Amino acid sequence: MPRTTGRRKSPYRRTGTAAGTVLALLVGLAACVLGAAPQAGALPNGLALTPPMGWNSWNKFGCNVTEQKVESVADYLVSSGLAAAGYTYVDIDDCWMAGSRDSGGRLVPDPVKFPDGISGTAAYVHAKGLKLGIYESAGTKTCAGYPGSLGHEQTDANSFASWGVDLLKYDNCNDDGTSAQQRDTTMRDALANNSSGRAILFSLCEWGVDNVWTWGAGVGNMWRTTGDINDSYGSLLSIFHANVKLAQYAGPGGWNDPDMLEVGNGGMSFTEDRSEFSLWAEMAAPLITGNDLPNSTAATASILGNRDVVAVDQDALGKQGVQISSTGGLDVLAKPLANGDVSVALFNENSAAATMSTTASAVGMPASSNGYSLDNLWSHVKTTTSGAISATVPGHGTVLFRVSTGSATSTGTTHTLVGASSGRCVDAFDNGTTPGTKIEIWDCNGGANQKATLTAAGELRLYGGTQCLDATGAATTAGTKVELWTCNGGTNQQWRLNADGTITGVQSGLCLDVTGGDQPAGNVNGTQLELWNCNGGANQQWRLN
CATH class of the missing domain: 2.60.40.1180 (Golgi alpha-mannosidase II)
Known part of the structure; x- marks a missing residue:
């Protein structure tokens, strides 16, 4: 969104009390017992010992955020398994409030967008076992022109706590010329002293100004290291270059934030979406997705739901790559x-x-x-x-x-092969074992007709090793159907499992492809597999399960 700022740099003045020092020591001791000690100087609220994960409304919905949309995301996080994978925060960005404060100077949720208020939305989210995030700005107005928190920090912190808010994303628009550090520190103290004593994760949205990474750990739990991301490879690349240099500043309790994920928003290819997720995980970045989660494709779900990659991001050692x-x-x-x-x-x-x-x-x-x-x-x-x-x-x-x-190999092991575009398994039609049986995708069910053994010769053998995936008629042209055939050692039955997740035929050099799988209608049960020119599409990407 557009950013309106007026700022001057000023020296950082660290504040603290004896009680705060004791609290920091107690939090550090507890964290060590749990296996992840906060970095030196980290905010002593005991939060974000691993990078926060969740969803934010801005990238997809902008100012069109509503209670219904937020609650539908909470539903999807639970039903899809993403909540169990660690996606905990459901964050409401700008435009959630009325255009003016009430007579007591308090923020007012927009009654049309949030008829149950933020407290009602928080209760719904909490009932799902999730946490609610809210947005404000350290200026007179938010970036979209709604009331800002400058001069109202304690009042707003008390409101957030009373509503059941778990995370505050604090933007940097329409400031008064004082440093971001000074204004953020004021809100930090207000959150720590809120009237209900509620712990609230503090996310600094300072776009990388004033070298926020050098002081962010004492003020917030995460801090933006760059300007706003957009849904393009060029934006991904620029933000990567800026954030990757800052590894020394990140650790348990405080993280470099290269902004929300654009995975699934459509502006990048499947390969680029996967790169963004890989790089964010490698850089121990918060994994806050910004797409229309309830309408995610199977391809998007295959990225966001990859628990092995999530585990890299969430590793307890807390090191940025x-x-x-x-x-x-x-x-x-x-x-x-x-x-x-x-x-x-x-x-x-x-x-x-x-x-x-x-x-x-x-x-x-x-x-x-x-x-x-x-x-x-x-x-x-x-x-x-x-x-x-x-x-x-x-x-x-x-x-x-x-x-x-140590050594480990997939050769000689038996797995199902799951397609990224469909979430379905490679399957021999109707449990057929006769040569010529169609090879298709089908809901994964653990059947013998879905279990492929990888051999040293590069074969994919079904049914315990008697039948092979075969390029029909040893053809090498795009569109050649894949079928089941008695294993015979032919190169049309040999496959390469490539590092990018594609599987290519040794004889043809073409990719194992879900026919028409670049469109939703092509990923239904019964869709046949074929050979096709390799193009990086999700319908040519496979994983072993």
């Missing part, structure tokens, strides 16, 4: 994890695919006589290496590995 190399737009990031593993992101900024490489030692892994296991967190394919970490990464794509000592 560090860029260990960046040459010609090929970026390697390494993030140490609490169990001794390292998450490695290979991000290709360029438009053409590129082979990217690093080593276990370069990313901080100890020497291992048994080699290293590379667990691809998008395809779930595991391989073993003696130390090299390498992958062909599509343009604008990211390959994300979890690297551990």
Whole structure:
């Protein structure tokens, strides 16, 4: 949204009391017992020991936020399993309030948009086991022109607490010329001293001004490091470049915030959406999605619901990934994890695919006589290496590995193959075993006709190894149907499971594709698989389950 500011920089004056020091020590002790100690100087409210996760209304709905939309998101978070994956906060952005305060100087929820008030919406969200966030600005008005909190900090903090608010996103529009740090500190103290004693996570939306990362940890639980994101690859790239440099400032209790996720809003490709989510997780960023969640596609759900990637973001060690190399737009990031593993992101900024490489030692892994296991967190394919970490990464794509000592491989193991565009499994039609049986997608049900064994020869064998996925007639043209056939060692029965999640036929070089799966109607039960020119679409992306 447009930002109207008038500011001057001033030295930061840290405030505190003896009681605050004791509280900080107690919070730190409790956090250590739980396994995640807040960073030195972190806000002593015991919140955000891992990066906050949830949803915010602004990116998709702007000023058209309503109680009904907020509650439908809460419903979806629970029903989809995203709440169980860690998406806890449901955040109402700007435009939720009336145009003026009441006679007592208090903020008033818009009675049309929020007929049950913020307290009623909070009660609904809390009943789902979730938390409610609210928006305000540290100026005379919000960015959309509604009453701001400048000069009303304690009154507003008391209102938020009495309504049951769990998070405050505090913007920076229409200020009085004092520093963002000074105005944020005033609200920090007001939140800490609210009349009900409610703990409220404090999210600073300062767009990276005044080097907020150098003082944010003593004032808020997360702080914006850049201007507003928009739904484009160019915006993703610019924000990544700014945020990736700031790893030293993040940790339990306080996080660099490169802004909300645009995943699922339609302005980026599936590959770019997946890169955004991978990079945000690698940078230990808050995972606050900003799409129309209840109407998410299966492709969007496959990104937001990937618990292995979420686990990288939420790792208890609380380290932001560090860029260990960046040459010609090929970026390697390494993030140490609490169990001794390292998450490695290979991000290709360029438009053409590129082979990217690093080593276990370069990313901080100890020497291992048994080699290293590379667990691809998008395809779930595991391989073993003696130390090299390498992958062909599509343009604008990211390959994300979890690297551990020891060996592991997916070869010889049996899995279902789940399509990203459908959330359905590769399936032999009607449990058929005769040669020529159609290979399709179907709701995953654990049947033998959905279990594929990966062989050293590159075959995908069903039914315990007697029948193979086969390119019909050994054809190599786009549109060739995939069927079941007796395993015979032909190259039309050999497949490569690629680092980007695609599966290509060895004979044809074409991708395993859900026919018409680039459209919602193409992802229904019974849709046949075929070979098609590789294009990065979600209907050509697969994961092992």
